[in-house]
Amino acid sequence: MKRSFAFLICLLLAFAVSQPHRTEAASELEKIRSEIKKLQQKMNDVDANLKKVQQDKQNVLNQKEVTMEQINELSAHIHSLEEELKLVDGRIAESEESLLQAGQELEDTKARIEERGELLDARVRLMYTNGFVSYLDVLLSATSFSDFLDRFDSLQSILAQDKAILEAHKADKELIEQKKAQIEAELAGLQELYSKKEDYYNLLVDKEKEKEVMILQYNRQIEALDQRAEELEEISEEQEKQLMELARKEKAAIEAEKKKKNTVYYTGGKLGMPIKDYKYVSSKFGPRTHPVTGQKFKQHNGIDFAAASGTDIFAAESGTVIVAQSMSGYGNTVIIDHGNGLWTLYGHIRKGGIKVKAGEVVKKGQKIAEVGSTGVSTGPHLHFEVRLNEKPVDPENYLR
Numbered sequence: 291m292k293r294s295f296a297f298l299i300c301l302l303l304a305f306a307v308s309q310p311h312r313t314e315a316a317s318e319l320e321k322i323r324s325e326i327k328k329l330q331q332k333m334n335d336v337d338a339n340l341k342k343v344q345q346d347k348q349n350v351l352n353q354k355e356v357t358m359e360q361i362n363e364l365s366a367h368i369h370s371l372e373e374e375l376k377l378v379d380g381r382i383a384e385s386e387e388s389l390l391q392a393g394q395e396l397e398d399t400k401a402r403i404e405e406r407g408e409l410l411d412a413r414v415r416l417m418y419t420n421g422f423v424s425y426l427d428v429l430l431s432a433t434s435f436s437d438f439l440d441r442f443d444s445l446q447s448i449l450a451q452d453k454a455i456l457e458a459h460k461a462d463k464e465l466i467e468q469k470k471a472q473i474e475a476e477l478a479g480l481q482e483l484y485s486k487k488e489d490y491y492n493l494l495v496d497k498e499k500e501k502e503v504m505i506l507q508y509n510r511q512i513e514a515l516d517q518r519a520e521e522l523e524e525i526s527e528e529q530e531k532q533l534m535e536l537a538r539k540e541k542a543a544i545e546a547e548k549k550k551k552n553t554v555y556y557t558g559g560k561l562g563m564p565i566k567d568y569k570y571v572s573s574k575f576g577p578r579t580h581p582v583t584g585q586k587f588k589q590h591n592g593i594d595f596a597a598a599s600g601t602d603i604f605a606a607e608s609g610t611v612i613v614a615q616s617m618s619g620y621g622n623t624v625i626i627d628h629g630n631g632l633w634t635l636y637g638h639i640r641k642g643g644i645k646v647k648a649g650e651v652v653k654k655g656q657k658i659a660e661v662g663s664t665g666v667s668t669g670p671h672l673h674f675e676v677r678l679n680e681k682p683v684d685p686e687n688y689l690r
């Protein structure tokens with residue numbers, strides 16, 4: 291055998307179906323820690339998402355606030371425009387009333403002028419055209435001279451008065467026409483102003499509606515973001531629970547490993563006898579002529595106890611079984627780790643004679659196997675080794 295014993299054990303430990311407990315515990319812990327790491331990464335992602343969602347929500351809230359302020363401003367504008375429109379409307383009504391009055395005045399004056407004009411025309415006609423006789427008739431119908439003078443004066447006065455009134459009416463008419471034109475211009479101006487203000491009012495109302503639609507959209511966005519945040523928080527809570535569970539498992543695994551590491555079964559002193567019913571020691575520890583190969587001064591790594599096949603083999607000390615299977619020249623073999631670097635090895639166990647499993651914890655004196663002659667062996671015997679940090683040492687020093 292060129293391969294070293296340690297290398298062989300390593301191979302066995304690596305490939306054994308049932309690995310020693312210690313390796314299992316370590317890998318279990320590693321697995322848990324890897325899961326924790328993955329979970330923490332996921333939690334960080336969820337946290338980052340949550341922060342982003344909260345930031346997004348804050349942005350939307352800010353936009354909403356700005357829009358609300360704009361709506362308030364618009365509302366104030368709209369309100370003041372409504373007041374202005376009312377005022378202009380009032381002025382328009384006043385102007386229309388004035389216009390109506392001016393029109394009526396104008397009509398009345400026109401009628402008066404017409405009436406007066408007709409009367410004057412008639413009198414003048416009476417006086418100057420075919421009317422002199424009649425005029426004279428009026429005068430000549432006087433009953434006395436003083437009556438004649440009176441009548442003459444009256445005629446003169448009536449004519450002069452009529453003319454003056456007519457002139458006054460004509461002046462009035464011009465004034466009223468001027469006034470009417472002025473009112474009409476004013477009314478047109480007011481109507482234009484009203485129309486402009488009304489357009490602006492409608493524009494502002496449209497803007498206000500747009501902003502209100504924006505507010506609705508912001509509210510929907512906020513609602514969606516709130517829902518997303520709630521979902522993320524739920525995930526986060528679930529992950530926290532998972533993390534707690536993993537932390538609990540990690541703690542348990544650490545404790546299990548610590549317990550295993552701290553389980554030192556051998557603290558010094560003598561080991562128990564691995565076999566009681568043996569016939570004799572057929573070979574001691576040290577150089578010897580190999581009974582099978584005949585090789586001289588070949589190092590014998592243990593003690594051989596010659597015994598009948600099936601004789602009970604006992605654990606020399608409490609410990610953890612690290613090998614329980616066939617192993618090259620050793621045949622069926624059990625190796626027990628007692629801690630403090632001390633191992634015991636039991637070789638050539640008969641077929642079906644291994645009574646323990648790798649990973650199993652055994653007590654000192656517990657039956658672990660039965661004598662046989664598997665592997666390179668001349669007859670049924672127990673090959674018993676004691677190894678200190680994997681190096682074979684003389685079992686004699688530990689047994690007696």
Ligand SMILES: [Zn+2]
Pocket residue numbers: 573590592593594672673674
């Ligand atoms: Zn031997």
